[in-house]
Amino acid sequence: MGARFTGPKIAATARFLGSGPGQTASYLSDMVLSFTDRGIFCEAGGFFIDPWRPVDKALITHGHSDHARAGHRRYMATEAAAPAIRHRLGVKVDTVAFGEVRRIGGADVSFHPAGHVPGSAQIRVEVAGEVWVVSGDYKTEPDGLSEPFEPVRCHAFISECTFGLPVFNWQPQAAIMAQINAWWAANAAEGRVSVIGAYSLGKAQRILANVDPIGPILTHGAVEATNRVLREQGLRLPDTTWAGPDVGVTPGALVVAPPSALGTPWASRFGPSAQAFASGWMALRGVRRRRGLSQGFVMSDHADWRGLNDAICATGAERVFVTHGYTAPFRRWLADQGYDAGVVETEYEGDDAEDIEVIE
Amino acid sequence: MIRFAALFDVLDRTTKTNAKVAALADYFREAPEPDRLWTIALLSGRRPKRAVNSTELRIWASEAAGIPLWLFEEAYPIVGDLSETISLILPPATRTADRPLADWIADLIALTGQPADVRQAAILDAWDRLTTPERFLFNKLITGGFRMGVSQGLMTRALSQATGIEETALAHRLMGDWTPTTTTYARLVQTNDPASEGSRPYPFALATALDDPEALGAPQEWLAEWKWDGIRGQLIKRPGAFALWSRGEELITDRFPEFAPLADFLPEGTVIDGEVLAWGDNAPLPFAQLQKRIGRLNVPKKLLTEAPAHMLAYDLLEQDGEDLRPLPLSDRRARLDALIAGLPQLPLAISPAVSFDAWPALAGLRETARDRGAEGLMVKRLAAPYHVGRKRGDWWKWKLDPYTVDCVMIYAQSGSGRRATLFTDFTFAVKDGDDLVPFTKAYSGLTDAEFGEITNWVKRNTLEKFGPVRRVPPVQVFEIAFEGIQASSRHKSGIALRFPRMSRWRRDKPVSEIDTLDNLRALLP
Numbered sequence: 001m002g003a004r005f006t007g008p009k010i011a012a013t014a015r016f017l018g019s020g021p022g023q024t025a026s027y028l029s030d031m032v033l034s035f036t037d038r039g040i041f042c043e044a045g046g047f048f049i050d051p052w053r054p055v056d057k058a059l060i061t062h063g064h065s066d067h068a069r070a071g072h073r074r075y076m077a078t079e080a081a082a083p084a085i086r087h088r089l090g091v092k093v094d095t096v097a098f099g100e101v102r103r104i105g106g107a108d109v110s111f112h113p114a115g116h117v118p119g120s121a122q123i124r125v126e127v128a129g130e131v132w133v134v135s136g137d138y139k140t141e142p143d144g145l146s147e148p149f150e151p152v153r154c155h156a157f158i159s160e161c162t163f164g165l166p167v168f169n170w171q172p173q174a175a176i177m178a179q180i181n182a183w184w185a186a187n188a189a190e191g192r193v194s195v196i197g198a199y200s201l202g203k204a205q206r207i208l209a210n211v212d213p214i215g216p217i218l219t220h221g222a223v224e225a226t227n228r229v230l231r232e233q234g235l236r237l238p239d240t241t242w243a244g245p246d247v248g249v250t251p252g253a254l255v256v257a258p259p260s261a262l263g264t265p266w267a268s269r270f271g272p273s274a275q276a277f278a279s280g281w282m283a284l285r286g287v288r289r290r291r292g293l294s295q296g297f298v299m300s301d302h303a304d305w306r307g308l309n310d311a312i313c314a315t316g317a318e319r320v321f322v323t324h325g326y327t328a329p330f331r332r333w334l335a336d337q338g339y340d341a342g343v344v345e346t347e348y349e350g351d352d353a354e355d356i357e358v359i360e
Numbered sequence: 361m362i363r364f365a366a367l368f369d370v371l372d373r374t375t376k377t378n379a380k381v382a383a384l385a386d387y388f389r390e391a392p393e394p395d396r397l398w399t400i401a402l403l404s405g406r407r408p409k410r411a412v413n414s415t416e417l418r419i420w421a422s423e424a425a426g427i428p429l430w431l432f433e434e435a436y437p438i439v440g441d442l443s444e445t446i447s448l449i450l451p452p453a454t455r456t457a458d459r460p461l462a463d464w465i466a467d468l469i470a471l472t473g474q475p476a477d478v479r480q481a482a483i484l485d486a487w488d489r490l491t492t493p494e495r496f497l498f499n500k501l502i503t504g505g506f507r508m509g510v511s512q513g514l515m516t517r518a519l520s521q522a523t524g525i526e527e528t529a530l531a532h533r534l535m536g537d538w539t540p541t542t543t544t545y546a547r548l549v550q551t552n553d554p555a556s557e558g559s560r561p562y563p564f565a566l567a568t569a570l571d572d573p574e575a576l577g578a579p580q581e582w583l584a585e586w587k588w589d590g591i592r593g594q595l596i597k598r599p600g601a602f603a604l605w606s607r608g609e610e611l612i613t614d615r616f617p618e619f620a621p622l623a624d625f626l627p628e629g630t631v632i633d634g635e636v637l638a639w640g641d642n643a644p645l646p647f648a649q650l651q652k653r654i655g656r657l658n659v660p661k662k663l664l665t666e667a668p669a670h671m672l673a674y675d676l677l678e679q680d681g682e683d684l685r686p687l688p689l690s691d692r693r694a695r696l697d698a699l700i701a702g703l704p705q706l707p708l709a710i711s712p713a714v715s716f717d718a719w720p721a722l723a724g725l726r727e728t729a730r731d732r733g734a735e736g737l738m739v740k741r742l743a744a745p746y747h748v749g750r751k752r753g754d755w756w757k758w759k760l761d762p763y764t765v766d767c768v769m770i771y772a773q774s775g776s777g778r779r780a781t782l783f784t785d786f787t788f789a790v791k792d793g794d795d796l797v798p799f800t801k802a803y804s805g806l807t808d809a810e811f812g813e814i815t816n817w818v819k820r821n822t823l824e825k826f827g828p829v830r831r832v833p834p835v836q837v838f839e840i841a842f843e844g845i846q847a848s849s850r851h852k853s854g855i856a857l858r859f860p861r862m863s864r865w866r867r868d869k870p871v872s873e874i875d876t877l878d879n880l881r882a883l884l885p
Binding site: 169281326328336 | 372373374375425427428430431432434435438439440441444445448449496776781782808825
């Protein structure tokens with residue numbers, strides 16, 4: 001199988017070497033999607049999926065900044081993902097319902113829940129009976145907020161593998177939320193503020209929707225702006241207060257902020273605090289210590305090892321391309337399991353992406 | 361083990377010294393005595409004899425997890441810690457057991473020398489009864505390298521708080537070659553028995569870096585001596601005991617057979633603090649010569665003649681069995697001088713005082729340190745006692761400024777442990793004509809933020825991957841500081857650096873302006 005995928009692999013890695021051939025490389029006929037230096041491309045439909053360079057027509061899986069970038073001429077996303085994309089990029093977005101089939105050029109396209117964040121989708125592309133699915137980012141456990149992940153049968157599956165190593169095994173959400181509730185309660189009892197770092201689109205609202213609201217909840221501007229967008233589209237979140245300049249010391253409060261706010265003067269404004277980061281990376285002691293955090297909650301919006309394997313199995317795909325994450329070992333593991341597996345180099349960034357958000 | 365895991369968790373989550381000491385002191389008050397003893401042992405670098413090797417652990421863990429060994433090996437460098445990798449990869453435990461730490465360790469000790477299948481069954485059984493945090497610690501007990509972010513000094517302080525025994529007395533009692541199998545908590549901590557001294561060393565006094573000698577006041581109140589670049593050691597001659605300890609509390613008597621004759625000539629009840637050096641023509645040889653002997657249990661004859669060991673004595677800590685540490689340095693030095701003067705020709709001499717009458721003059725002498733085989737000067741207050749550990753104010757080290765070289769990064773590798781997800785281990789090259797020649801690696805010197813930044817750059821600019829190593833374009837220029845340089849036939853560049861580290865990220869400097877191999881060769885002694 002190896003040789004079959006040489007073409008696209010070279011095309012995708014070539015940009016590192018500074019001699020990229022552009023997007024016009026030739027592809028095998030059964031390649032519904034190809035891998036170019038602008039992103040994943042459907043020749044039959046003339047569109048790209050989550051491209052990282054400006055293109056004419058972009059289908060977007062979800063609103064995180066490494067998947068939804070500025071500068072494209074036309075955007076398409078699910079009805080539930082579009083408001084956040086409009087808010088973040090200030091662009092017009094053509095919307096589509098989950099499961100609705102659109103004919104684009106010679107391709108039939110539909111969006112299916114990926115369970116990553118509200119509105120996030122896997123994108124199914126069918127050309128002449130051959131079905132390929134791009135996973136975007138996904139998780140298999142329902143989070144009480146996002147549309148739960150639905151496996152989509154396909155011939156080829158392009159899967160993220162941010163946590164594609166067997167050391168990543170998530171506990172159920174209920175167990176993690178119990179830890180967060182206990183942490184907040186213990187801090188509140190000692191008069192401390194609990195500052196939790198969570199990506200402002202998705203993780204923050206996932207925590208808000210599931211936390212036991214024992215006290216005031218303050219939010220960073222980036223989180224509150226997303227809350228407003230999601231509330232407007234009908235998602236139910238507990239009452240939150242934007243922690244603007246007028247909000248001072250608030251003992252016993254929970255403060256939800258992007259991870260980049262942890263350890264900054266902004267995070268200390270509300271009084272003596274305990275600070276924690278909710279991320280899959282918190283599974284690794286070294287990462288938690290490197291960030292100088294006393295507390296981490298192992299909560300990810302990406303699938304864990306079991307989740308990735310189950311999801312891939314459920315597609316029935318024989319061919320699997322793995323993108324951002326531990327691609328090389330995960331590809332080899334899939335090949336060992338009998339899949340026709342390849343690696344696609346992309347510019348998606350896994351769970352680090354939202355980490356570089358600026359603070360207000 | 362649950363209590364021990366809880367202790368570890370507190371120590372691991374805080375960087376506040378007081379919180380660590382308080383948690384440890386609580387543990388020393390409440391835990392069963394055998395557990396306390398083992399905790400003291402682990403925190404002072406002692407560990408149970410290794411019952412299982414790391415290869416066996418990897419194989420058994422990946423079998424238990426139902427994954428191939430190669431996948432385990434891929435995950436290990438990402439996690440950065442073998443014990444943690446195993447604890448994360450195993451399926452959840454099916455049973456629980458709250459057994460004392462000492463019992464688990466006793467089981468481990470009993471496994472040594474057992475057939476592989478017996479050991480495997482025991483380890484798998486243990487893993488199945490331990491929670492993930494306990495498993496991590498259990499694995500650490502097996503693999504060693506137990507670090508809990510607590511120095512021996514902090515541990516001693518906590519033990520002092522828990523027992524009411526003075527810290528310096530405890531520090532001394534905890535020295536030496538005891539193990540939890542040869543003593544008990546009560547004997548080690550609570551009895552004060554001078555007869556049990558044997559070969560037990562004193563805690564080493566340590567110095568602080570000196571910036572401004574003028575701030576020290578009158579020069580005549582200070583002793584200056586060369587800071588030799590060897591192995592700091594403590595030589596002990598007591599009834600029935602002759603020992604040489606390294607500063608890392610390792611017994612190194614047998615590695616340096618040259619010192620054996622000293623046992624016949626030193627009076628009983630003598631303890632000398634000094635520097636072990638490889639010795640040539642009445643002067644120290646470069647550290648590289650001594651390095652050949654470190655880690656060798658049996659020293660070949662060739663090395664004994666090429667790089668004979670010699671001790672330069674700094675201080676006299678015990679004479680006629682009397683602890684001299686409370687005396688002023690001037691008294692101790694006078695006694696040391698007299699003691700050594702009365703000995704026949706032996707590989708032992710006093711480290712000479714460097715006489716000076718004003719600080720600028722001493723600064724001038726310091727510039728000659730490299731020519732003398734020293735790495736700078738030590739400045740010690742003549743009226744000061746011999747302190748336990750690092751006590752700021754009386755002992756200063758005044759090292760030479762390091763050498764520096766501007767070079768370019770060509771390979772990057774991810775770190776381990778705390779730095780597992782960062783690229784922190786870099787290979788650097790200098791110019792040699794039109795070529796770039798790799799000449800050193802360096803791992804330290806940048807801030808976490810800089811490591812984060814360079815990590816992002818490496819990820820986006822990888823040219824090739826070789827396992828964990830990435831080749832990158834020669835663009836990023838760094839200034840490397842180092843303490844010494846040696847000719848080396850083992851390195852492609854023909855040179856080897858001592859203590860290289862990144863001193864500056866030279867974003868201002870283009871690759872065309874980096875140093876050449878000839879610049880480095882010019883520094884060779």
